[in-house]
Amino acid sequence: MKIVITCKLPHEVIEPLQAKYDVVMWEKEGEPMERARLLHEIEEAHGLFTNVADQIDAELLEKATNLKVISTMAVGFDNIDVETAKQKGIVIGHTPGVLTEATADLTFALLMATGRRIVEGMDVLRQDEWKSWAPFFLTGQEIYGKTIGIIGMGRIGLGVARRAKGFSMNILYHNRSHNKEAEETLGATYCKLDDLLTQADYVVLLAPSTKDTYKMMGKEQFAKMKNSAIFINTSRGTNVDEEALYHALEAGDIYAAGLDVFDPEPISSSHPLLRLRNVTALPHIGSAAIETRLEMARLACENLVNGLEDKPLVHEVKA
Numbered sequence: 666m667k668i669v670i671t672c673k674l675p676h677e678v679i680e681p682l683q684a685k686y687d688v689v690m691w692e693k694e695g696e697p698m699e700r701a702r703l704l705h706e707i708e709e710a711h712g713l714f715t716n717v718a719d720q721i722d723a724e725l726l727e728k729a730t731n732l733k734v735i736s737t738m739a740v741g742f743d744n745i746d747v748e749t750a751k752q753k754g755i756v757i758g759h760t761p762g763v764l765t766e767a768t769a770d771l772t773f774a775l776l777m778a779t780g781r782r783i784v785e786g787m788d789v790l791r792q793d794e795w796k797s798w799a800p801f802f803l804t805g806q807e808i809y810g811k812t813i814g815i816i817g818m819g820r821i822g823l824g825v826a827r828r829a830k831g832f833s834m835n836i837l838y839h840n841r842s843h844n845k846e847a848e849e850t851l852g853a854t855y856c857k858l859d860d861l862l863t864q865a866d867y868v869v870l871l872a873p874s875t876k877d878t879y880k881m882m883g884k885e886q887f888a889k890m891k892n893s894a895i896f897i898n899t900s901r902g903t904n905v906d907e908e909a910l911y912h913a914l915e916a917g918d919i920y921a922a923g924l925d926v927f928d929p930e931p932i933s934s935s936h937p938l939l940r941l942r943n944v945t946a947l948p949h950i951g952s953a954a955i956e957t958r959l960e961m962a963r964l965a966c967e968n969l970v971n972g973l974e975d976k977p978l979v980h981e982v983k984a
């Protein structure tokens with residue numbers, strides 16, 4: 666059977682696959698497989714190892730006449746046309762859980778960096794703009810004891826809430842349903858979205874990208890936030906109306922934003938949000954800790970092999 670891997674993976678990860686299958690792997694580090702090549706390779710493939718950088722859409726699936734399994738090295742699967750794949754009898758695997766703590770770490774790091782203007786501080790040094798200690802030089806927002814509002818209290822949301830508890834933060838959350846663990850072990854309070862937006866000092870978005878969450882943070886929602894509040898997005902760029910966010914930040918309707926994700930990705934240095942002093946931006950590195958990425962790759966391989974051998978996947982996308 667033939668496997669297509671759309672990104673360069675370490676030798677130790679692909680070796681077991683090469684021993685059993687005919688493996689085609691994209692060799693360019695840090696770049697996704699060219700679309701034309703993927704469209705060509707998929708025609709013969711039985712298994713596809715993918716990630717968030719590929720569009721696994723109807724055009725591609727139409728050509729995938731032998732495909733049994735799609736395995737994505739990610740928890741989010743919004744880049745995959747799940748409905749079309751299911752209609753064609755293709756199973757889909759993803760990697761929830763193994764990236765929870767690393768992504769929660771990065772989310773909290775981004776929250777702290779944005780609140781305390783860490784990147785601006787580094788820029789000041791690099792540009793020789795440090796004149797003296799001054800009373801209000803590079804003052805930001807406090808974190809300890811403030812109110813955090815988490816939209817999407819799932820695995821990663823809960824991880825962020827645990828970190829917030831360590832900073833004695835008052836934890837509000839909005840979710841599709843009540844999260845007992847968050848309420849009972851962390852004292853988190855369930856809120857309607859509007860109440861969370863008006864009360865939180867830090868609004869952290871961690872809901873998946875779905876039809877319901879498309880641009881769920883827009884002009885109306887940013888207007889409800891405090892002028893001193895900070896918006897953090899480590900979910901998906903599609904969950905935010907980026908133009909509305911730009912205007913809210915420029916007008917001072919909100920204090921600052923920390924963003925790990927954009928729509929579309931990658932963005933270029935000319936992206937309007939990067940022109941704003943009060944934006945801290947990262948290139949979608951939420952889960953990018955070495956141990957985590959190796960675990961994600963191993964789990965994605967296990968899903969792939971199970972799918973090829975008609976065994977239940979470790980984590981199958983059921984949606």
Ligand SMILES: NC(=O)C1=CN([C@@H]2O[C@H](COP(=O)(O)OP(=O)(O)OC[C@H]3O[C@@H](n4cnc5c(N)ncnc54)[C@H](O)[C@@H]3O)[C@@H](O)[C@H]2O)C=CC1
Nearest residue numbers: 741768817818819820821840841872873899900950951952
């Ligand atoms: N920046 C990065 O590198 C990474 C980003 N992610 C993103 O984080 C998302 C969350 O991952 P997990 O916590 O593992 O998923 P999860 O499924 O455990 O949690 C998602 C939560 O969002 C809630 N939710 C769904 N629709 C909602 C809505 N309309 N309003 C409020 N809450 C809603 C769900 O009820 C669930 O509790 C992923 O789908 C992915 O998009 C995940 C990993 C890394």
Ligand SMILES: O=C(O)C(=O)CO
Nearest residue numbers: 717738739740741952
């Ligand atoms: O897992 C995901 O959904 C990501 O965005 C990358 O880790």
